[in-house]
Amino acid sequence: MRVAEVPGLPDGVADYFEAEGIEELYPPQGEAVERGVTEGESLVASVPTASGKTLVAQLAMLSAIAEADGDGAAFGGDGTALYIVPLRALAGEKAGEFEAFEQFGLSVGVSTGNYESDGSRLSDNDIVVATSEKVDSLVRNGADWIDDLSCVVADEVHLVDDDHRGPTLEVTLAKLRQRVADLQVVALSATVGNADELADWLDAELVDSDWRPIDLRTGVHYGEAVHYDDGTQAELSVGSGSQTAAVVDDTLQDDGSTLVFVNSRRNAEASARRLADVAKTALTDEERADLREVADEIRAVSDTETSDDLADAVAKGAAFHHAGLAREHRELVEEAFRDRLVKVVSATPTLAAGVNTPSRRVVVRDWQRYDGTAGGMQPLDVLEVHQMFGRAGRPGLDPYGEAVLLANNHDELEELFDRYVYADPEPVRSKLAAEPALRTHVLAAVATGFTTTEEALHEFLGETLYATQTDDPGRLRSVTRDVLAYLDRNGFVEREDGALRATNTGHLVSQLYVDPMSAATIVDGLRDAARANSDSSADADASAGFQTANELRADEELPADASADPSPLGLYHLVSRTPDMYELYLRSGDRETYTELAYEREDDLLGPAPREEAPDWEDWLSALKTAKLLDDWTSELDEDRIAERYDVGPGDIRGKVETAEWLLQAAERLAGELDVDCAASVRAARKRVQYGVREELLDLAGVRDVGRKRARRLHNAGIESRADLRDADKSVVLGAVRGREATAERILENVGHRNPEMGEVDADTETTAAVE
Ligand code: ADP
Structure with a gap:
């Protein structure tokens, strides 16, 4: 199906996508449209990573915001679309993608940060991007504009399976659906074992496909060859290095890049250091010069050892990527990898979850991870490994993608084939019946007046995925009862003849968004x-x-x-x-x-x-x-x-x-x-x-652009308070900011410096950044 033939889209939208090089829909996208995703139908799309789920969401949101107008549709109605992202780090990236729609007069808002607000300013937006925690908090704080939602998209909805964050996503979706009649829900999922159950739960149509835009070969390296899923083998000898180094080197011979998944941050850093020696042999002079520039940018972000290590690796064409990195670092790495400057990235699995960094080859080096609660190394889920596989192959750039596991012996070769190559992903299971999750969500449901009786509470919980899946409905009831007793004991709720009411403290706790x-x-x-x-x-x-x-x-x-x-x-x-x-x-x-x-x-x-x-x-x-x-x-x-x-x-x-x-x-x-x-x-x-300061610096450090280090230097130079700073000699301030003229001026302006030359300014703004 061509984009121009998609029903429900306002004028101009198809032209926009065509200009972006998207003329023909991918088959799963076409199926989603046929099932009515642009005509208000709810949909679960369970398709592999990088197969165009975002476009399905965009088409759904754009058509939902538009109003019927004669034969077609036009923007200008009151509908709002909400896009729920799994990670805070992804909110900005997604909003950035949607900002292109501002050309249709639409506005895009991102909601992150402070949990305790009703986000009233968000109500002016046509598209809002937020994490499920944020949406949950907005609902708790009584945001009215939630009632205007016409479409909600849940990205990576298979994460309802996550012990920690899954229940929030699950409850949030259930609440939104209960609150807004006929809300269109578009749930995007990696390929999972039970997409049909997700669709049942959400009363949604289902697109369940394993189509990919680029061929994927999977295999296991063992000995001197990669053994592929189609039964073929390709010689790949290891020599004196590691298996990973051999695969990276082999890929470089073919002018391709490699993404290596390892199980810890420390391993990612160590692996990048070693692979830098392989990558550096393949660089042209021009690439070397460009990489030096990226390395300098990395060093400029922060003055830490991690920053130095990363810059050293990047200068040689390798990098590491994990959640311990500063956001600016992560972005620089992702960009340099997409630009094909960085040839190999060693990453923890967070990278597999959502960040768009396709690569010719993917190596899943560690298929086990330390798990404290299970007491040792545990194999990764098939779902997770398949998502890593999915990062292999860049449509339009690579002839095919390849994902490789590494085996040390013949038994392991067979085990890896059975466990991951031939295996289907696990089904998604709700984690809602866990006590910490229920504690939070039960209090919230009572405090917002969402449920005012025990019976209504049980009924609401009956609408969750957990209830759809469990064959022991008594369990949810009994855990809920325990949780209510806990909340009562701690003075957060009061119970009387089945009626439920939150106390003042209970209201506050729910609004503060703490457990x-x-x-x-x-x-x-x-x-x-x-x-x-x-x-x-x-x-x-x-x-x-x-x-x-x-x-x-x-x-x-x-x-x-x-x-x-x-x-x-x-x-x-x-x-x-x-x-x-x-x-x-x-x-x-x-x-x-x-x-x-x-x-x-x-x-x-x-x-x-x-x-x-x-x-x-x-x-x-x-x-x-x-x-x-x-x-x-x-x-x-x-x-x-x-x-x-x-x-x-x-x-x-x-x-x-x-x-x-x-x-x-x-x-x-x-x-x-x-x-x-x-x-x-x-x-x-x-x-x-x-x-990040001692008490005596509190006054100074609060001035915008000052921060902990500069505050200390100013203090050492005899400027001990804002009042001192206001009257300070510019040369002293200049010394404390190491001669940076523009910075000194900005600081003086922010504090309202009493210097006639610079003009009297009464700004006395506090910085909100925690860290310099
Ligand atoms: P997913 O969300 O499924 O992981 P994305 O939505 O990020 O995948 O899509 C991967 C890439 O494919 C993006 O660069 C996107 O622009 C491109 N793409 C999506 N749909 C099409 C299409 N119909 N034709 C051409 N390219 C497409």
């Missing part, structure tokens, strides 16, 4: 600090009457004038103990180090500590490790040193900092709700995390 268990941990910790405080002041004026903190129950009344002055480390530890902060693993020697620290700083830590032999002691220590990382960050330790000390990437540090900032903000609000007077200490701790 109720995180909120309960924070509430307990702050109460405890208040009690310990009132104990010590009671001791001081010798008026007996308060029990010691540990003897009190969590729900016991606090004195009316409760106050506390928790230390920053205590607060960092408190928020690091919550399930919303992902753990830093304890490595060898850490147990001793942090046990010692736990005793040393016992008075700073909030709430009763578990006993050393108790099962939760390990968690207590690993939270302390995170707290210490934050403590180092707010003591102005260099990012590089932190990365080294905790064995993490710069992206991880940013992740921790952002999460801590968000949880401390929640703590500040909860303290207000509880009437515990400690908001000032919590706010100071949050600001210190936000800027």
Whole structure:
């Protein structure tokens, strides 16, 4: 089918796609149109990676936003389309793709960042791109424009299978469907074993296809040859290097690029370092010069060891790619790989999920990954490996794509064929019946008034994928009951004769978008600090009457004038103990180090500590490790040193900092709700995390374009506050920014410098960036 023949599209849209080189629809796209995706029908499209799912979504959204107009359709109606992405990092990329539609007078908005808002400004957009967490939060905060949705697209919908994030996507889709009558849902999925079940759940039409725009050969390398799925073999000898190096070299002989999937960030970095020696032999002088420029750009992003390592590899035509990298780094790598400058990228599987980086060959080097809960190395899912396979072959550039696994012996060769080459992907299974997921979503459903009785709650949960799939409907009910009891016990909901109501704290917790268990941990910790405080002041004026903190129950009344002055480390530890902060693993020697620290700083830590032999002691220590990382960050330790000390990437540090900032903000609000007077200490701790500075720099670091390092240099030069900066001598400021004239001027302008020459400006804007 030609794009020009697609029904339901407003004028100009087909011309636009034709100008982009898309004249004829790919067969699965044609099938989607035949099933009515441009005429309001819901659809599940389960097709391989890189087979044009995005176009299906675009056609659906454009026709949904348009209004019927005589014989055809035209833009200008009230409909809004929502595109749900699986990763925050992808929101910008997708919105960038859709911005081309601004030529039709449409506007595109991206919603990321602060969870606690109703996104009212988003309502002006025709297309909104957001993560499922964000959409969930918008619904919780009462965003009205949700009612105007005419089409919602769920990208990578097979991720409903994900333990952590799947339930949010599932519940969000269920809620949107319940709230907006006749909502068109377009769910895009990798090829999965049970696409028909997904379609059943969403009352949608189904396109289930394994068509690809470019041929894919899959095989396993073993010995001196690649053994292909069609029974043929191609000689590929290893020589003195590794199997991976041999495949990369062989691909380069044919002027092709290789994407190597490994199982950890560290392996990605080590692999890139080794493969750089292979890639560099194939570069032309011109490529070498271009790569040097990319390497310089990489170094300019940040002054860290990771940045240097990446730049070194890129200069030789190789790179690594993982979620610990700064976004700018990831983008530079992706672009250089698409431009065929970088010849080989070693990546963790995050790259397979959505980023468009096709490659002649894909090598799945590690098909096992360490899994702490399962206690050792576990094989990857077929679904995941097939998605990596799917990155092989660039339509229009390569004659075919090739995906290769590596076997060490003959048995493994056979195993890999059975396990991945000939195997079908697993079915997608809902993970909703897990307690942490239900805790969050049940509270949200009650707090938003979405469900006001236990029966309505059970009914709503009956509309989820879990309910469609389970053969034990009693289980969801019983877990839901446990969860309601937990929420009741912690004072987040009240139950009476089957009626459900959220308390004020419950409302707040739901709006703050924290796991109720995180909120309960924070509430307990702050109460405890208040009690310990009132104990010590009671001791001081010798008026007996308060029990010691540990003897009190969590729900016991606090004195009316409760106050506390928790230390920053205590607060960092408190928020690091919550399930919303992902753990830093304890490595060898850490147990001793942090046990010692736990005793040393016992008075700073909030709430009763578990006993050393108790099962939760390990968690207590690993939270302390995170707290210490934050403590180092707010003591102005260099990012590089932190990365080294905790064995993490710069992206991880940013992740921790952002999460801590968000949880401390929640703590500040909860303290207000509880009437515990400690908001000032919590706010100071949050600001210190936000800027990564000691207390004395808080004022300065808040000036836009200053940041932690410059604030310290200004301070060293005698400028200690905004007031000082306003009156400062420009030459001093220039010294602190290492002679960067434009930067100095910008900073002075931002602070409203009192220099008649520069003009009086009263801007005193705070920067919102956490990191310099
Ligand atoms: P998926 O989302 O399925 O992984 P994409 O939507 O990213 O795949 O499509 C992969 C590439 O194919 C994109 O570069 C896109 O422009 C191109 N493409 C999609 N549909 C067509 C078509 N009908 N004709 C030509 N190219 C197409």
